Amino acid sequence: MAIDPVCKMEVEEQQNEYTLDYKEQTYYFCSDHCKKSFGENPERYLTPERGFVSERKVTIVGTGNVGATFAYALMMSGLANDIPLIGRTPEKVQAHVMDLNHGMMFVPPARIYEGKYSDCRDADLVVITAGKPQKPGETRQDLADKNTEVFRQIIPEIARYNPRNLLIVTNPVDILTYAAIKFSGLPMNRVIGSGTVLDTARFRYLISSHCEVSPRNVQGYILGEHGDSEVPIWSNVLIGGVPLRQYCPACDKNCPTGELEDIFSQVKNAAYEIIKGKGSTYYAIGLALVDTAASILRNENNILTVSTLVDGFYDIHDVCLSIPVLVNKNGVAKTVKIHLEDTEAEQLRSSADYRKGILQKLDSA
Ligand SMILES: NC(=O)c1ccc[n+]([C@@H]2O[C@H](COP(=O)([O-])OP(=O)(O)OC[C@H]3O[C@@H](n4cnc5c(N)ncnc54)[C@H](O)[C@@H]3O)[C@@H](O)[C@H]2O)c1
Numbered sequence: 001m002a003i004d005p006v007c008k009m010e011v012e013e014q015q016n017e018y019t020l021d022y023k024e025q026t027y028y029f030c031s032d033h034c035k036k037s038f039g040e041n042p043e044r045y046l047t048p049e050r051g052f053v054s055e056r057k058v059t060i061v062g063t064g065n066v067g068a069t070f071a072y073a074l075m076m077s078g079l080a081n082d083i084p085l086i087g088r089t090p091e092k093v094q095a096h097v098m099d100l101n102h103g104m105m106f107v108p109p110a111r112i113y114e115g116k117y118s119d120c121r122d123a124d125l126v127v128i129t130a131g132k133p134q135k136p137g138e139t140r141q142d143l144a145d146k147n148t149e150v151f152r153q154i155i156p157e158i159a160r161y162n163p164r165n166l167l168i169v170t171n172p173v174d175i176l177t178y179a180a181i182k183f184s185g186l187p188m189n190r191v192i193g194s195g196t197v198l199d200t201a202r203f204r205y206l207i208s209s210h211c212e213v214s215p216r217n218v219q220g221y222i223l224g225e226h227g228d229s230e231v232p233i234w235s236n237v238l239i240g241g242v243p244l245r246q247y248c249p250a251c252d253k254n255c256p257t258g259e260l261e262d263i264f265s266q267v268k269n270a271a272y273e274i275i276k277g278k279g280s281t282y283y284a285i286g287l288a289l290v291d292t293a294a295s296i297l298r299n300e301n302n303i304l305t306v307s308t309l310v311d312g313f314y315d316i317h318d319v320c321l322s323i324p325v326l327v328n329k330n331g332v333a334k335t336v337k338i339h340l341e342d343t344e345a346e347q348l349r350s351s352a353d354y355r356k357g358i359l360q361k362l363d364s365a
Helices: 032-040 065-077 092-100 140-159 173-184 197-211 245-249 259-278 281-299 342-364
Strands: 021-023 024-029 058-061 081-086 110-116 125-128 167-168 189-193 301-303 307-313 316-322 325-328 329-335
Touching: 021 032, 021 081, 024 259, 032 197, 058 065, 065 092, 065 281, 081 092, 092 110, 125 140, 140 173, 167 173, 167 281, 167 325, 173 189, 197 259, 259 316, 259 325, 281 301, 281 325, 307 329, 316 342
Parallel strands: 058 081, 058 125, 081 110, 125 167, 167 189
Antiparallel strands: 021 024, 189 307, 301 325, 307 316, 325 329
């Protein structure tokens, strides 16, 4: 048996018609597609120590509903070809690995396997979904305390292998993004939280559904905390490039007043509603994580509302919150200074103050 240097699958050497000689060595491939990719640029797939390089490695820490759903969405996207899964329960991780690999013939080639923390080495991105769930009756502060303790153990284990970027998903995500920056010692631009990317997607979907246009034609942001104090930036909403405040009067729907408040209330309460129905939310966040991963892995410079350490945006300092930032291979490249109305800026500062109360405890620990 040989290893196909492109897709990393085991292949037969005997009677293999897809072979290629390079630098006095014969390489064997699973298909003409892999042979062609290799032939175009062999060095891309070869390193002295490993025989091949992983082009795009995404390590997933935590294999509950969100971790597993993200792995599934990532595998379908073809964005990464090296996907180690790290979890606490080996049987469960192995079961996910088997289940995902059994679908491999339907998706672009990737290597999915049970990983160890050392598999954070060379990772373009480590996505962290590990944590304890919020129990009924527990406060956000209780949850922050519990998951900060989980992060105190796992973040140094991950950071010692110096992955290129960390993406935090575990809630409360803004607090834990701050904790991850503190515990990892990594540059702050390389540690980001999923923040309000999902809330922003819900916001755009609900506006699009109300206005009967595609979500792709809606621009607009939810900023601040991923949670109860998040802020809808209505002044910035565009439909097909037209500001909402011009679009509405020109539309013949004649909506009753209170329609916008109703849309935002649906955004804010979406997670509670879904959790009530099926226990947890995982499909849309899985896709939101693929979108953020794409911006990092493909160096896309996509503007996203990820959670980042804010330093001066509308006079907010030293707190992790979602603001619009440019995301590329280095994580957060820069802040996009959008205009906020006074009431929106005030609400954003209140959202920051609310987070700061919880962070003070972390800073003094
Ligand atoms: N930011 C967002 O937009 C967003 C959206 C959805 C869910 N979430 C959050 O994502 C997290 C995961 O959600 P879920 O539904 O997958 O929860 P889950 O309970 O199904 O999975 C959590 C996993 O973390 C593992 N875990 C716990 N402690 C660990 C440790 N020390 N080391 C390794 N693994 C550990 C558990 O074994 C479990 O498999 C939660 O905190 C949830 O609130 C965030």
